[in-house]
Amino acid sequence: MKFSGILKTLLSLVAVSAVSALADAVSVDALANGGAVTRDNQLSEIRDVLRGGRGGYVNFGFNYMPLVSQTPLKSEFGEHDGFAFRHYLAGFGAGEISKNNHLGMVFWLERSGWDGEDFFLIPQYNDFSVVRSVATWGAVYTQSSLDLTFAAGMQHQNAEYVGRLYPDENDKWLYSWAHLRWGHTSIQGSFHRTDWQSLRISIDLESRAVYGGRRSGPLTYLPNFEMALYNGMDYADDSVRVSWEQNLFAQQLYGEVTFDFPNKEFHSAALKFYPDPSRMIGFEATCLRRNERGGSSDLLWGGAIDLLFIRLAYNSSYEYERLFRAKGTFIAEIKFDMATIDGFLFARGAPKSAPLESVTFNPKEKSSAFPKDDGKIQLNKSPETKPLNASGIRYEKAGTSSKGGK
Amino acid sequence: MLRNSFSAKFGRVAAFAFLACVALSLTGCLSHWFLESESRLQVENRTENWSIISVDVASENRAKFSSWIDETLLPGERSHVVEEDWVGDFTFRVKYTKSSDATGDTLVDYHEFNLDGGSLYLIVEEGKGKLSYRFK
Numbered sequence: 001m002k003f004s005g006i007l008k009t010l011l012s013l014v015a016v017s018a019v020s021a022l023a024d025a026v027s028v029d030a031l032a033n034g035g036a037v038t039r040d041n042q043l044s045e046i047r048d049v050l051r052g053g054r055g056g057y058v059n060f061g062f063n064y065m066p067l068v069s070q071t072p073l074k075s076e077f078g079e080h081d082g083f084a085f086r087h088y089l090a091g092f093g094a095g096e097i098s099k100n101n102h103l104g105m106v107f108w109l110e111r112s113g114w115d116g117e118d119f120f121l122i123p124q125y126n127d128f129s130v131v132r133s134v135a136t137w138g139a140v141y142t143q144s145s146l147d148l149t150f151a152a153g154m155q156h157q158n159a160e161y162v163g164r165l166y167p168d169e170n171d172k173w174l175y176s177w178a179h180l181r182w183g184h185t186s187i188q189g190s191f192h193r194t195d196w197q198s199l200r201i202s203i204d205l206e207s208r209a210v211y212g213g214r215r216s217g218p219l220t221y222l223p224n225f226e227m228a229l230y231n232g233m234d235y236a237d238d239s240v241r242v243s244w245e246q247n248l249f250a251q252q253l254y255g256e257v258t259f260d261f262p263n264k265e266f267h268s269a270a271l272k273f274y275p276d277p278s279r280m281i282g283f284e285a286t287c288l289r290r291n292e293r294g295g296s297s298d299l300l301w302g303g304a305i306d307l308l309f310i311r312l313a314y315n316s317s318y319e320y321e322r323l324f325r326a327k328g329t330f331i332a333e334i335k336f337d338m339a340t341i342d343g344f345l346f347a348r349g350a351p352k353s354a355p356l357e358s359v360t361f362n363p364k365e366k367s368s369a370f371p372k373d374d375g376k377i378q379l380n381k382s383p384e385t386k387p388l389n390a391s392g393i394r395y396e397k398a399g400t401s402s403k404g405g406k
Numbered sequence: 407m408l409r410n411s412f413s414a415k416f417g418r419v420a421a422f423a424f425l426a427c428v429a430l431s432l433t434g435c436l437s438h439w440f441l442e443s444e445s446r447l448q449v450e451n452r453t454e455n456w457s458i459i460s461v462d463v464a465s466e467n468r469a470k471f472s473s474w475i476d477e478t479l480l481p482g483e484r485s486h487v488v489e490e491d492w493v494g495d496f497t498f499r500v501k502y503t504k505s506s507d508a509t510g511d512t513l514v515d516y517h518e519f520n521l522d523g524g525s526l527y528l529i530v531e532e533g534k535g536k537l538s539y540r541f542k
Contacts (some may be wrong), residue, residue, distance in 0.1 A: 127490075
């Protein structure tokens with residue numbers, strides 16, 4: 001993308017943000033549940049990244065909403081000006097310790113909540129703020145010839161500051177998780193002390209070239225299913241969410257639909273278009289049911305544009321579910337999201353790597369392998385190269401001093 | 407070719423750094439040069455004969471209250487300045503009496519305000535048999 005293009009995108013981003021001053025407020029409930037939502041999202045992302053079980057992954061960024069009116073807080077007292085925020089950092093790296101045996105680490109960190117001021121490090125901590133961080137870490141072992149991955153670790157939820165509107169929340173250090181993947185199937189469990197929290201079973205049948213699958217053909221059109229079971233604990237019934245992701249065209253166009261059980265209700269649907277299957281750039285349209293029971297207003301229609309380092313969304317289900325159900329405003333995200341396997345790059349969840357610049361070298365045609373004269377240093381010696389003649393250099397005999405000095 | 411790929415990489419890094427700088431300059435502490443995140447409220451009783459007993463923030467169902475100005479203001483008096491974190495749209499509950507010495511029945515008036523933060527000087531006046539409000 002050209003520099004002027006980025007500048008235009010940024011200016012238009014600020015302009016649309018200014019127009020969207022009448023955004024809907026985020027609720028106290030959504031902020032109070034933020035910790036559980038973040039923990040689940042982090043495990044879901046780890047599931048995506050561990051599909052290969054080796055290589056590396058880096059993801060960091062933050063949501064950017066410049067105006068206080070974009071994500072105000074709705075409390076029983078009224079509407080508070082301020083900012084919902086989400087700063088995150090994630091990394092995975094694995095190395096081959098012996099043939100086909102890979103050992104790695106995952107580390108996911110997110111600091112999110114709501115505050116009266118926007119900030120990067122030090123919040124205002126006012127009476128109505130909530131600032132929370134969630135860290136997930138663990139060790140990963142992959143046996144690549146068996147296509148088997150096992151990972152396990154801990155999750156910590158740190159209630160850094162809880163304002164007067166929210167239920168009491170303590171730091172919770174004893175969440176643990178485990179993940180087992182064999183081929184296209186994975187199972188992931190999350191626990192708190194001895195209680196199970198969630199269980200996620202994924203069957204990713206789609207053939208993905210980044211993990212050694214097909215580049216095209218019918219196998220790339222196989223569906224991906226996910227079933228997530230959540231423990232309602234003492235507050236609610238256990239629930240199940242089933243997702244179906246389907247490649248619709250050349251791994252560039254995907255459909256996604258999610259249902260909730262036992263209510264047998266539609267939860268969300270999305271249509272996503274990636275100009276390149278590496279998913280570094282994407283366009284998506286989403287529809288989400290908000291459980292408002294308000295007829296057609298129950299459905300939230302939205303979309304997003306993902307441009308490698310910037311994501312711009314309006315009412316998109318991804319933002320709604322990760323940023324405390326924020327809606328009715330344009331939400332920007334500055335981000336860096338890159339996964340790698342064997343030196344190839346792709347965004348999280350992508351089936352193919354990005355097309356890299358490559359030079360074809362044909363040893364039979366040596367003369368055409370390198371440009372003949374492009375003004376740069378030629379390492380290969382061709383017959384046309386003139387020899388250097390040092391005719392203008394005078395040599396002088398060194399004096400007797402060279403013999404001395406001892 | 408080497409130079410091209412280097413300049414392309416440098417261009418990408420420069421573009422990302424530029425975006426990060428713009429975002430940094432618009433977010434965080436700089437916005438506090440022109441945005442207030444706290445309200446410093448002072449109330450003046452400009453009524454002739456009525457006394458203000460307290461000013462609170464009321465919940466929307468008017469069942470919960472959060473005290474803000476907790477001092478009796480006789481006609482012509484001003485309160486101390488009290489700083490709170492209320493910035494946004496809220497309803498005030500003003501308790502008052504129709505007497506100049508704060509005696510008699512306590513009456514209650516509710517009024518919605520949009521508080522932009524910063525120094526707020528609220529003037530309470532008497533008009534058509536009830537309280538009226540304006541910020542100075």
